[in-house]
Amino acid sequence: PGPPGGEVRLAVLGARGVGKSALIVRFLTKRFIGDYEPNTGSLYSRLVRLDGEHVAVQIQDTPGCLQVQGDRVQVLDSLSRCVKWAEGFLVVYSITDYGSYQAVRALHQHIRQLHPDARTPIIVVGNKADLLHARQVQAKEGLQLASDLGSLFLEISTSENSQGVCDVFQYLCKEVSKLQHA
Numbered sequence: 001p002g003p004p005g006g007e008v009r010l011a012v013l014g015a016r017g018v019g020k021s022a023l024i025v026r027f028l029t030k031r032f033i034g035d036y037e038p039n040t041g042s043l044y045s046r047l048v049r050l051d052g053e054h055v056a057v058q059i060q061d062t063p064g065c066l067q068v069q070g071d072r073v074q075v076l077d078s079l080s081r082c083v084k085w086a087e088g089f090l091v092v093y094s095i096t097d098y099g100s101y102q103a104v105r106a107l108h109q110h111i112r113q114l115h116p117d118a119r120t121p122i123i124v125v126g127n128k129a130d131l132l133h134a135r136q137v138q139a140k141e142g143l144q145l146a147s148d149l150g151s152l153f154l155e156i157s158t159s160e161n162s163q164g165v166c167d168v169f170q171y172l173c174k175e176v177s178k179l180q181h182a
């Protein structure tokens, strides 16, 4: 038997360099280190307190899952196994990288294909909100896209705001856990 609070499986998707690894490490360690090995497809796990119970949270970091040709974004098949496995998703782009924003739709569709239940939580995250001078994606564009897709949206800075990162993961864990008990 697992922990009393159960288990939650999450996956973090997004184009290269948007801060997926930084985001996960930030949540798990509260630290921002700055450099992460590129292309690690690591699985992280940790007990997390959720409404007074310990829940075993597993988070899959997903590297190299996209092929970009011009403005065409293709999701690689290697991502499917991880998407099938997970129960809740963060789809991340960087506000400093318009291409990473354009990749969100394809990733979202890929998730919805494998999880047609619209209750499966997918949160769209615009990361690197501290880099305002380098902004390529307006907050309202992020909001518009997420509402088109029927997802929650927020901008965060993994480097500057640990609390924001933790709030997103906590929220996602709660949504998954609600669905498990529905």
Ligand code: GDP
Pocket: 014, 015, 016, 017, 018, 019, 020, 021, 022, 023, 033, 034, 035, 036, 037, 038, 039, 127, 128, 129, 130, 131, 156, 157, 158, 159, 160
């Ligand atoms: P991944 O390829 O999506 O896993 O991206 P990484 O986690 O390796 O991050 C790519 C780069 O962006 C690294 O140099 C990080 O330090 C940096 N980074 C990640 N999040 C932020 C953020 O919120 N603000 C800033 N300024 N840099 C960030």
Ligand code: MG
Pocket: 020, 021, 022, 036, 037, 038, 039, 040, 061, 063
């Ligand atoms: Mg990474």
